Amino acid sequence: MSVQSYRPKFLLRNGHFNTVYPALFRKQEVPDYIRREIATNDNDFIHVDLLEGGYKKLAVLCHGLEGSSSSQYIVATGGLLHSNGWDIAAVNYRGCSGVINNQLRMYHSGATDDLQLVIDSVIGDYDEIVLIGFSLGGNLCLKYTGENQGKLHSKITRTIAVSVPVDLKAGSINIGKRSNRIYENNFLNTLTEKILEKHKQFPNDIDLSLLKEMKKLYDFDDMYTGPIHGFNNAENYYAQCSSKQFLPLINIPTIIINALDDPFLPKECYPFEVVKANKYLEMMVPKYGGHVGFVERNKKHYWIEKTILQWLQK
Numbered sequence: 001m002s003v004q005s006y007r008p009k010f011l012l013r014n015g016h017f018n019t020v021y022p023a024l025f026r027k028q029e030v031p032d033y034i035r036r037e038i039a040t041n042d043n044d045f046i047h048v049d050l051l052e053g054g055y056k057k058l059a060v061l062c063h064g065l066e067g068s069s070s071s072q073y074i075v076a077t078g079g080l081l082h083s084n085g086w087d088i089a090a091v092n093y094r095g096c097s098g099v100i101n102n103q104l105r106m107y108h109s110g111a112t113d114d115l116q117l118v119i120d121s122v123i124g125d126y127d128e129i130v131l132i133g134f135s136l137g138g139n140l141c142l143k144y145t146g147e148n149q150g151k152l153h154s155k156i157t158r159t160i161a162v163s164v165p166v167d168l169k170a171g172s173i174n175i176g177k178r179s180n181r182i183y184e185n186n187f188l189n190t191l192t193e194k195i196l197e198k199h200k201q202f203p204n205d206i207d208l209s210l211l212k213e214m215k216k217l218y219d220f221d222d223m224y225t226g227p228i229h230g231f232n233n234a235e236n237y238y239a240q241c242s243s244k245q246f247l248p249l250i251n252i253p254t255i256i257i258n259a260l261d262d263p264f265l266p267k268e269c270y271p272f273e274v275v276k277a278n279k280y281l282e283m284m285v286p287k288y289g290g291h292v293g294f295v296e297r298n299k300k301h302y303w304i305e306k307t308i309l310q311w312l313q314k
Helices: 015-025 072-082 112-122 136-147 168-175 178-201 208-213 217-228 234-241 243-249 272-276 303-313
Strands: 034-039 045-051 057-062 087-092 128-134 156-162 254-257 281-284
Touching: 015 072, 034 112, 045 072, 045 112, 057 072, 057 112, 057 136, 072 087, 072 128, 072 303, 087 112, 112 136, 128 136, 136 156, 136 243, 136 254, 156 303, 168 178, 168 217, 168 234, 178 208, 178 217, 208 217, 217 234, 243 272, 254 303, 272 281
Parallel strands: 057 087, 057 128, 128 156, 156 254, 254 281
Antiparallel strands: 034 045, 045 087
């Protein structure tokens, strides 16, 4: 499916409207997943929700910031792929499955060790595995694919990243713009709730007084995400975990799909030159689509899900 094939109606040519439309109007029914609890080496757990049909191909789906296996884009993508011969493993990062995790550690954009654990646990007898990530999950999948150059399991054949902030610092600064305040506030509200829950578990390790100083997503990463997960601060976290630096190392077919009107993504998140220099990379940049939007009104499946399926069928 070509970029030109996505021609939304007038209102959906606004990146903000295309971004919020699914949250307001899309009502995909969450399927009857089979939940698997994967034990971690640090006495914690990760919940993976499975759609199994006895197929020989598996798609591992990774959600965005504060998402889950119930996010509409995960449900829709998994449903379409499952009806076309793919088993589905929809990952819930630590603390994102509806159950608070055991450890102080939660999740972040570069937690590829947890992704590796998931892959090791679900790989089974499948002939082929693909990684599909959205937003934060896209960064996670690209980083994993690049940093494991030469070490990827041979069954992992392709990676797809949608609406992905490959430059985390630039993306964090961009979402702090006044025009994006509604998104930033929404993220900060749910992240703050999780910090309050963590404080109940680890009162000596979580300083709630910092919340009064928190105005931006950057601040949250600087005060909590970074230090909790072993980084010095937000700058150090972004520097180590941005997938952009790993793109030249990717050596399996990989596609990045970022709409040009995505309100979350600054110019740094459209790595045209890096993609051009790596024969394994492809970039699709529709003029419209917003952030994980790509809405097609009155249709069960949006352009992005159909594009993912078509790319996998090539």
